Amino acid sequence: MLKKTLLMCVALTFPLMVQAQDTLTLYTSQPNKDAQMTVDAFEKANPDIKVDWVRDGTTKLMVKLRAELSSGVVKPDVLLIADSVTMESMVADDYLYPYLSPYRKRYESSLYNSKGYYYGTKLITTGLVRHLKAPQTPVDWSDLVKPEYNNQVAMPSPLYSGAALIHLATLTAAPSLGWHYYEQLHQNKVRAQGGNGGVLKAVASGTKPYGVIVDFLAIREAAKGSPIEFIFPKTGVSMVTEPVAIMKGAKNKQAAKRFVDFVLSDVGQELVLKQGYLPALDGIGVPAGFPKRENIRLMPFDAAQTLKNNASNKARFSDIFEGK
Amino acid sequence: MDNQLRWLSTGLFILIVSLSVLPSVRLLLEALSQLTFSASSPLAQVLQSERTWGALKNSFYTSGLGAFIAVILGAGFSFIVTLTNVRGRGIWVFFFMLPMMIPPQVTALSWVQLFGPASPMLNTFGIAPAIGSPQPMYSANGIALLLGIQSAPLVFLTMRTQLVSLPQDLIEAAQLAKASSFQIWLDIIFPLCRSALVAGGALAFVSSLGNFGIPAMLGIPAGYIVLPTLIYQQMAGFGNQMLSQVAGLSMIIALLVLMGMLLQQWLQQRSRYALLGHSTHSIAFSLKNWRIPLEILLATILSFILVIPLLALVVSSMVPALGMPLTLNTFTLSAFEEMISRQSVTFRAFENSTWLAFFSALVLMLVSLPLGYLLMRMPLRLRSVIASLIEVPYAIPGIVLAIAFILLFAKPLPFIGISLYGTLSIIFLAYLSCFLSVCLKPVLMAMSQLDPALEEAAQLAGAKSIRRLIDIILPLTAPAFFAGGLLVFLIAINELTVSALLWSAGNETLGVLIFNLDESGDSVMASAIAVLVVVLVAGVMGLLNLCASRLPKGVIPWHD
Numbered sequence: 001m002l003k004k005t006l007l008m009c010v011a012l013t014f015p016l017m018v019q020a021q022d023t024l025t026l027y028t029s030q031p032n033k034d035a036q037m038t039v040d041a042f043e044k045a046n047p048d049i050k051v052d053w054v055r056d057g058t059t060k061l062m063v064k065l066r067a068e069l070s071s072g073v074v075k076p077d078v079l080l081i082a083d084s085v086t087m088e089s090m091v092a093d094d095y096l097y098p099y100l101s102p103y104r105k106r107y108e109s110s111l112y113n114s115k116g117y118y119y120g121t122k123l124i125t126t127g128l129v130r131h132l133k134a135p136q137t138p139v140d141w142s143d144l145v146k147p148e149y150n151n152q153v154a155m156p157s158p159l160y161s162g163a164a165l166i167h168l169a170t171l172t173a174a175p176s177l178g179w180h181y182y183e184q185l186h187q188n189k190v191r192a193q194g195g196n197g198g199v200l201k202a203v204a205s206g207t208k209p210y211g212v213i214v215d216f217l218a219i220r221e222a223a224k225g226s227p228i229e230f231i232f233p234k235t236g237v238s239m240v241t242e243p244v245a246i247m248k249g250a251k252n253k254q255a256a257k258r259f260v261d262f263v264l265s266d267v268g269q270e271l272v273l274k275q276g277y278l279p280a281l282d283g284i285g286v287p288a289g290f291p292k293r294e295n296i297r298l299m300p301f302d303a304a305q306t307l308k309n310n311a312s313n314k315a316r317f318s319d320i321f322e323g324k
Numbered sequence: 325m326d327n328q329l330r331w332l333s334t335g336l337f338i339l340i341v342s343l344s345v346l347p348s349v350r351l352l353l354e355a356l357s358q359l360t361f362s363a364s365s366p367l368a369q370v371l372q373s374e375r376t377w378g379a380l381k382n383s384f385y386t387s388g389l390g391a392f393i394a395v396i397l398g399a400g401f402s403f404i405v406t407l408t409n410v411r412g413r414g415i416w417v418f419f420f421m422l423p424m425m426i427p428p429q430v431t432a433l434s435w436v437q438l439f440g441p442a443s444p445m446l447n448t449f450g451i452a453p454a455i456g457s458p459q460p461m462y463s464a465n466g467i468a469l470l471l472g473i474q475s476a477p478l479v480f481l482t483m484r485t486q487l488v489s490l491p492q493d494l495i496e497a498a499q500l501a502k503a504s505s506f507q508i509w510l511d512i513i514f515p516l517c518r519s520a521l522v523a524g525g526a527l528a529f530v531s532s533l534g535n536f537g538i539p540a541m542l543g544i545p546a547g548y549i550v551l552p553t554l555i556y557q558q559m560a561g562f563g564n565q566m567l568s569q570v571a572g573l574s575m576i577i578a579l580l581v582l583m584g585m586l587l588q589q590w591l592q593q594r595s596r597y598a599l600l601g602h603s604t605h606s607i608a609f610s611l612k613n614w615r616i617p618l619e620i621l622l623a624t625i626l627s628f629i630l631v632i633p634l635l636a637l638v639v640s641s642m643v644p645a646l647g648m649p650l651t652l653n654t655f656t657l658s659a660f661e662e663m664i665s666r667q668s669v670t671f672r673a674f675e676n677s678t679w680l681a682f683f684s685a686l687v688l689m690l691v692s693l694p695l696g697y698l699l700m701r702m703p704l705r706l707r708s709v710i711a712s713l714i715e716v717p718y719a720i721p722g723i724v725l726a727i728a729f730i731l732l733f734a735k736p737l738p739f740i741g742i743s744l745y746g747t748l749s750i751i752f753l754a755y756l757s758c759f760l761s762v763c764l765k766p767v768l769m770a771m772s773q774l775d776p777a778l779e780e781a782a783q784l785a786g787a788k789s790i791r792r793l794i795d796i797i798l799p800l801t802a803p804a805f806f807a808g809g810l811l812v813f814l815i816a817i818n819e820l821t822v823s824a825l826l827w828s829a830g831n832e833t834l835g836v837l838i839f840n841l842d843e844s845g846d847s848v849m850a851s852a853i854a855v856l857v858v859v860l861v862a863g864v865m866g867l868l869n870l871c872a873s874r875l876p877k878g879v880i881p882w883h884d
Contacts, residue, residue, distance in 0.1 A: 025829050025830075027829065031844055031845070031846060032667060032669065032841060032844065032846055032849070033662060033666075033667075033846070033849075036666055036667050036668065036669075039668070040666070052829060052830045053668075053669075053829075054828070054829040054830070054832075055669075055840070055844070056840065057843075057844070059560075059561060060560045060561070063559075063560060063561065063562065064828065067734070067745075068745070068746050068828065070734075071734045071735060071736070071743055071745045071746070072735075072736060072743055073743050073745060073746045075746060075828060075829045076829065131455055131647075133455045134455055134456070152456050159561050160561070191545075191546075191547065193544055193545050193546070193547055194544060194545060194843060195843070195844065195845075196845065197843060197844035197845025197846065198545055198843065198845065199845075200646065200845040201545075201646060201842075201845050201847055202545070204442060204645070204646035204647035205440050205441065205442035205443075205459070205646060205647050206440065206441030206442040206452075206455045206456065206457075206647065207440055207441060207442075207456075207457075207458055207459040207462070208456070209455050209456045217845065221645050221646065224644050224645040225644050225645050225648050225654070226645035226646055226647050226648060227442075227647050227648070228647070322375075322547075
């Protein structure tokens with residue numbers, strides 16, 4: 001009986017370690033619905049490939065990935081995550097596979113890595129959001145530290161979200177804001193827990209009438225009927241590009257290359273538009289609810305410097321917001 | 325003991341050691357690793373960190389208050405349902421037990437959907453609080469309240485065991501002596517169940533200490549951190565480089581929980597008074613005019629702790645976007661449609677959870693048969709030692725067990741070189757370790773009720789032990805195996821804490837799916853999945869209820 005049991009255990013666990021040849025594993029920080037749309041569209045265009053995907057916040061996803069890498073398992077073939085700084089750190093640790101996609105020439109050179117390690121797929125800016133019944137209408141970042149916003153604002157934590165980490169780097173580098181701004185935010189009891197999804201929940205459910213959030217989440221939910229509106233602040237917005245990259249240890253590089261080509265192709269970019277994001281490819285328009293592309297004011301951002309400062313930025317943020 | 329049995333016992337000994345002892349020992353080693361008296365060893369760092377002490381304090385507060393609420397609810401309910409002639413006992417008990425079987429993160433989600441300025445339910449009736457007012461559930465007291473509701477059935481069960489064995493004659497004697505009902509309560513019933521009350525409270529405290537789903541859904545958004553969520557955040561934010569420190573934190577919880585367990589066992593042993601035998605029928609105080617008001621009270625409590633939150637959950641799953649009221653115009657099933665027909669992860673999570681739950685139940689049932697048989701034949705002292713060893717992985721919080729399994733399996737297995745980390749197998753093994761005692765308990769209970777004469781007769785006729793096990797013991801105790809397995813299935817299908825740290829690509833469980841969806845802001849879709857899970861759980865429990873009359877007494881915890 002026992003022997004049978006043990007045999008059964010072994011027999012049951014074994015099939016789980018075998019992988020089919022034509023499956024592609026994708027790690028992404030896109031919301032579930034978008035990730036599924038992207039995968040469905042890709043599978044439709046490439047019927048011979050099946051995609052398994054996992055979604056989580058960029059930071060948590062990278063922790064999971066690095067734990068897997070250190071235990072010798074490489075699960076994903078392709079990454080589609082929030083920001084280029086995380087990608088740069090993956091390049092620095094030699095985890096990515098360079099691929100020169102034929103589609104790259106149509107993109108601005110700032111949107112992709114010149115050696116082909118990763119490609120930006122869309123533009124995601126971080127701005128302000130308010131509940132429609134909220135008494136104030138903030139117009140700039142500095143509004144959030146005013147007394148009438150005390151204990152009324154939610155923002156994503158850079159310890160969780162890749163976009164929020166870049167947002168932190170952008171704002172702390174701005175002469176008018178700097179680290180002093182973040183200290184003021186903390187003093188004004190701005191809540192920084194979890195990712196952009198948490199901010200959406202807090203603002204849409206009215207617990208915190210104001211928030212700092214990525215554009216598409218707020219604009220898209222508002223279009224569905226959620227009582228919120230997105231505001232582009234006067235000083236400008238920070239931006240991430242949600243890059244796609246192939247893992248060096250990818251089991252299925254050919255399929256991975258096709259995935260990269262797909263998201264950069266016209267079909268892929270129109271899907272991005274349909275999902276409610278600003279596409280990385282210029283000239284195919286903006287989704288409903290967005291201002292014209294040239295009217296979106298981007299704050300300056302230095303990727304190389306940010307990568308260097310990432311750890312100290314996180315630690316300093318954690319000291320201000322969590323240390324006592 | 326013949327040869328077959330010796331072979332069996334060696335095998336099972338190895339099994340218990342690997343399933344229960346190995347993870348605990350590995351954790352202890354890691355926590356004590358690099359132990360020097362300098363300030364830089366991981367354990368010293370943990371003990372110096374203010375966050376540790378803050379989380380410890382918060383854990384004590386929420387679990388303490390939670391246990392208090394659980395005692396009030398659970399004891400009150402068991403007094404009314406066990407000792408009075410209230411109508412429809414079975415139904416009350418079934419609905420009172422339901423919160424324990426509903427996954428904690430679903431309970432938390434449904435309560436969050438109930439309150440707050442944008443509650444679809446309150447907005448539908450136009451009574452939502454003002455914008456910007458805080459969500460009352462995102463607080464220490466909110467966490468404590470839900471912990472209390474979640475663990476009230478534990479107190480209920482502990483109390484009920486004591487109450488059904490209260491001696492009828494003692495009370496009849498008091499009644500003959502013209503004692504008032506109040507005096508009977510004060511002088512007879514209360515003293516006899518005082519220890520059971522404290523033991524139930526200790527049990528509720530321990531289970532609240534290890535609860536992850538409720539403080540994760542309610543505490544993390546408010547920055548209120550307890551020990552299990554601190555461990556989760558450290559692991560999720562910084563990864564395996566935190567393992568030594570996290571192991572230290574885990575040891576703190578494990579120690580607290582073990583202390584609670586010992587206290588509870590000690591009290592329960594003390595509470596076994598030598599009463600004048602078991603009464604054949606339980607006591608029924610006649611309620612007379614009080615019956616209807618009391619029944620209304622029960623119904624009100626149940627609607628507050630169960631029906632209204634679940635209704636809020638259903639309402640929230642049927643609006644197009646967060647923060648909208650449910651009206652005829654806004655009603656939509658698109659969240660269900662999206663999750664069921666488009667999201668591949670839904671199907672995968674249902675498949676994974678069902679697979680894990682089914683095979684955990686099956687394997688544990690198969691293991692429990694020889695293990696229970698063996699345990700019944702051991703000297704009492706040895707049996708109780710082994711029984712407590714099996715109890716350990718169930719008692720220590722899931723998050724601690726998950727850390728232990730990461731420590732054990734982070735590197736590829738020696739000799740065969742296969743890595744279990746990041747596969748469904750590691751969750752499967754953790755479930756086996758976690759739920760062994762859940763399955764074994766009813767089996768042991770059924771075996772202890774067997775008449776040894778049957779087996780002795782078979783032995784005289786020359787049947788070897790394996791033969792006797794399969795031909796005599798198994799058929800006679802089969803209902804208990806079935807019930808144990810079904811309980812494991814029910815608990816495992818909703819499991820979140822262990823899988824929250826162990827899941828990986830393609831290995832999402834239902835608990836993880838709901839938690840992640842809610843965390844990413846897709847609360848409407850999370851609610852839709854939660855509704856489906858509640859339907860599933862209530863269905864399986866109902867099924868179990870239908871079989872109740874064919875099962876031995878005491879096997880289904882919520883049934884007489």
